[in-house]
Amino acid sequence: MMDFLQACCDGLLTGALYALIGMGLALIFGVMRIVNFAHGAFLMAGMYVTWLLFDKFGINPYFGFLPAGIILFALGYLVYVLLILPVRDRSDFMQILMTTGIGLILVDGAQLKFGADYHYTNIPLKNQAVHLGQISLNKASLLSFAIAAVFIVGLRAFVVRSRTGQAVRAIAQNRDVAPLMGINVTRIQGISFALGIAVAGIAGGLLLPALYVFPTVGDDYTLKAFVIVVLGGMGSIEGAAFGGLLLGVTESLTSLYWHNEWALIVDFILFLLVLSLKPSGIFGRQRT
Amino acid sequence: MRAGWKLWALLPVVVIACFLALFLAKNNYQVQIMFRVALYAALALAWNVVGGYAGQLSLGHVAFFGIGAYGFTLFAAHSVPNWSAVFLAALAATVLAAMIGSIVFRLRGPYFTLATIAVAEVLRLTARNLDFTGGATGLDTPALFTGKTSWKMFYFAAVTLGVIAFLVNVWVSRSRFGYQLMAIREDEDTAAAVGIDSARKKLQSLMISAFLTGLGGALYASALQYITPDDVFHIDISIRIAIITMLGGAGTLLGPIVGAILLTSAAEVFKNLFQEGQLLIYGVLIVVVVLFLPEGIVGGLRRLFERGRKRQQLVISSN
Numbered sequence: 001m002m003d004f005l006q007a008c009c010d011g012l013l014t015g016a017l018y019a020l021i022g023m024g025l026a027l028i029f030g031v032m033r034i035v036n037f038a039h040g041a042f043l044m045a046g047m048y049v050t051w052l053l054f055d056k057f058g059i060n061p062y063f064g065f066l067p068a069g070i071i072l073f074a075l076g077y078l079v080y081v082l083l084i085l086p087v088r089d090r091s092d093f094m095q096i097l098m099t100t101g102i103g104l105i106l107v108d109g110a111q112l113k114f115g116a117d118y119h120y121t122n123i124p125l126k127n128q129a130v131h132l133g134q135i136s137l138n139k140a141s142l143l144s145f146a147i148a149a150v151f152i153v154g155l156r157a158f159v160v161r162s163r164t165g166q167a168v169r170a171i172a173q174n175r176d177v178a179p180l181m182g183i184n185v186t187r188i189q190g191i192s193f194a195l196g197i198a199v200a201g202i203a204g205g206l207l208l209p210a211l212y213v214f215p216t217v218g219d220d221y222t223l224k225a226f227v228i229v230v231l232g233g234m235g236s237i238e239g240a241a242f243g244g245l246l247l248g249v250t251e252s253l254t255s256l257y258w259h260n261e262w263a264l265i266v267d268f269i270l271f272l273l274v275l276s277l278k279p280s281g282i283f284g285r286q287r288t
Numbered sequence: 289m290r291a292g293w294k295l296w297a298l299l300p301v302v303v304i305a306c307f308l309a310l311f312l313a314k315n316n317y318q319v320q321i322m323f324r325v326a327l328y329a330a331l332a333l334a335w336n337v338v339g340g341y342a343g344q345l346s347l348g349h350v351a352f353f354g355i356g357a358y359g360f361t362l363f364a365a366h367s368v369p370n371w372s373a374v375f376l377a378a379l380a381a382t383v384l385a386a387m388i389g390s391i392v393f394r395l396r397g398p399y400f401t402l403a404t405i406a407v408a409e410v411l412r413l414t415a416r417n418l419d420f421t422g423g424a425t426g427l428d429t430p431a432l433f434t435g436k437t438s439w440k441m442f443y444f445a446a447v448t449l450g451v452i453a454f455l456v457n458v459w460v461s462r463s464r465f466g467y468q469l470m471a472i473r474e475d476e477d478t479a480a481a482v483g484i485d486s487a488r489k490k491l492q493s494l495m496i497s498a499f500l501t502g503l504g505g506a507l508y509a510s511a512l513q514y515i516t517p518d519d520v521f522h523i524d525i526s527i528r529i530a531i532i533t534m535l536g537g538a539g540t541l542l543g544p545i546v547g548a549i550l551l552t553s554a555a556e557v558f559k560n561l562f563q564e565g566q567l568l569i570y571g572v573l574i575v576v577v578v579l580f581l582p583e584g585i586v587g588g589l590r591r592l593f594e595r596g597r598k599r600q601q602l603v604i605s606s607n
Contacts, residue, residue: 223402
């Protein structure tokens with residue numbers, strides 16, 4: 001029983017980061033209808049920026065994730081203007097190819113620049129734990145969870161309340177009518193794309209203390225992000241948050257009762273099941 | 289059957305050229321590269337049936353490739369004769385395609401692509417974690433050809449597979465079945481409205497493609513003598529097959545071949561220039577193709593040629 005609770009807690013801690021990653025992807029998919037196959041590569045880029053700040057300037061990753069997010073926002077906007085905008089109105093086929101290409105350039109660019117070596121970020125917080133009864137929670141993971149939670153709430157508030165957020169939702173609902181309401185579709189889409197990328201970068205930065213960083217570290221996260229978004233209903237930001245938490249707990253329990261190598265298999269099987277049985281997602285509303 | 293006889297005259301010429309090309313190879317390493325070019329041309333032609341003619345972007349073709357490789361190795365290990373094992377493995381890939389297809393072809397666009405990737409990843413991770421597949425360390429594979437000339441024989445086998453795949457493409461490009469696939473590619477709803485059972489046609493195209501890809505996987509496994517899950521189930525192979533076809537021209541007969549020759553040799557040059565990040569060139573090429581050459585090299589040339597001819601006709605008629 002204690003093992004079960006411990007695994008659930010660990011799962012929720014990871015799940016918050018998954019939620020953040022998934023929300024970023026949902027933002028991009030919901031507003032742009034662009035399937036971002038480079039999501040994990042951008043997460044990797046966020047990790048590398050945070051790691052470089054730590055390695056070169058000794059900046060703690062828990063501060064370094066912020067500049068990483070800002071840099072990734074700028075990178076995302078640039079990528080949107082240069083590469084995504086030209087394919088915005090083309091077929092899914094071409095958009096998927098384009099984002100796959102962007103992902104390859106980022107991953108193999110990182111490989112070219114930094115080599116395939118694994119880098120580890122050692123901070124004291126990593127080796128401390130908080131004890132709640134018999135359950136122990138890693139302090140670094142707990143801090144990542146707290147920061148991720150702030151961003152999850154903030155992102156949702158931004159989309160629901162702010163004026164830009166309203167424009168984002170208007171475009172998601174009907175892209176043809178939105179410009180008639182005086183919304184600059186290109187600009188808003190650029191902002192949402194960049195924001196989605198920035199969030200992935202922030203999640204990367206927050207993952208840094210827990211993981212080794214290497215060029216292909218993000219590859220699994222691209223698929224995981226899709227699993228999360230599909231679980232929650234494609235394009236639903238709240239759904240993605242739930243999907244992330246669900247995935248975190250599922251993985252953690254699979255590792256406990258089975259083996260952690262099987263966790264990813266369970267992820268994908270879950271994904272295939274949801275896709276074939278209820279494509280609108282567990283939490284998604286039926287779309288017409 | 290426009291330009292049909294030209295095609296049939298061209299085929300023996302190309303085959304003879306492939307054989308003669310062997311004399312240009314100075315050492316075994318170069319024969320190996322030629323094997324890779326021929327194999328990737330065959331795989332790209334196989335992918336072209338689904339990705340080109342039917343317009344379904346599969347980024348999980350490595351699933352069929354890997355099943356071909358592992359199926360061949362495992363069947364042969366259970367005392368199935370080598371060549372029978374090759375065909376059984378390809379059949380296993382076809383069965384897998386039927387199973388995947390019945391799930392994923394109800395999905396469209398991005399969902400289809402995602403599902404193909406997920407299936408391939410499930411297979412890779414499963415193969416890593418099972419005992420009879422040798423886990424992450426993999427398996428030794430039986431040799432289809434042995435001795436000093438084995439690489440040349442593998443090259444011939446790959447060329448043969450390429451020819452078979454090419455003939456399949458020829459058939460698809462001018463049969464009723466092929467036209468139905470192209471109708472689905474252009475507009476699935478309209479195709480369905482005129483009575484094409486799109487899920488079934490897409491499934492059939494995937495099965496044909498998977499059979500050929502499975503044969504390629506078996507050949508690759510035997511040629512390399514050793515396979516691991518991270519090698520023969522790696523998503524990079526799926527991406528490589530897709531981008532070869534897209535670069536050359538998806539939905540054209542010669543595109544996959546042109547793409548394989550260009551991209552495989554470019555990758556070889558790049559590999560010698562840089563130790564790391566060999567796939568960078570694929571990324572850059574994908575972006576360039578999508579932005580500037582969406583119909584690929586062969587498709588683009590054909591359009592240019594046809595435009596030229598039309599202009600000529602206009603000049604003639606205006607006179």
